Amino acid sequence: MKMLIISDSFIIKEAISSLFINNFKTSKVKSIESINDIGLETLNTYDVVFMETNNETLEDLDKVAESKQINSNLKVVVLDHSKNETVCTKAIKQGVDGYITNLENEEDFIYIIKKIISGSKFYDGQSIQKALNHNFDKTHSHLTKRENEVMMEVAKGLSNRDIAISLKITEYTVKKHISSILDKLSMKNRQDIIIYVKDKNIHN
Template structure:
């Protein structure tokens, strides 16, 4: 049995997930956590194989919980189950080690299928989310093929790219590098121009696709 917990501040969602999983012979829902702290406390003393994790929660958001789980319990599989389809958030979660990313409208069979596939070692994203990423990957691949790297990036620009790929905002990057927000924006603009990319998401995809860091 795949011991699973669901983490969501919405009681209705927790109950729906319970209903979906209760008749499945391969999956056992062992805990319903109302927030990230509840989930982390449970994981301290109980064996869990997989976590279904929402993002938009009070006290501590799902991205922070994901990071803590992967740092403390790297063997535990984590599937983000959320209504958020923002490309940067998707990439940030995958970069932090999420094993799957599902929209809450994926349906009953979609959730069960994702749990089974992720437990077997696959990476699973709901198609609508995958399309968002693939769009950027196709564009970035084209830029790579056209050798848009010919203009060298500076050391600082490479640092900014690395931090963008980790999901950090301009403000967070500025604080980390001890430079101004405006300077970060200038670096981002320069990176976009040199690599012929359109936005921060494509910078993250480019960085990850090329194993730059």
């Protein structure tokens, strides 16, 4: 397993390198200060990317996400000490495998990394809930009447065809509305809509 650590902190790079060398079967651990210090082709050769991120380095997430699209096996872990809602939301949208806000407990960290390597995702509970609630509360009111209707039909588990029949619109229009809903609520898929409607206990 090849590990890449991205951080401008010497202490972070040394600590994470030590943790991986001592607890995981790593063939290579490399540390760099910025994503700009490595090319996309080289980035794609790593199995795990651990990156310290803040509001000033958000663009780095875009570059790593691009690499993740090419190498689907790449695991990306983001460390955000600031617990920034913008960073958290961006990380989720980019499909990172882990979002953590501290390194206080070595055993917990090792457990989290093992889960991520095995295929699970881990997001810091309090930070992600705060970010998602803030985002949902801010954007839900901006849905149009028709988008709300489509959202409720999606929450029932209906297909685009069934929604089109129910609302007497075309499937193309349904797709456009769903795309708009996902964008406004910063969601990734229909399952997110279903969870959101149930969590907010929204009714027609």
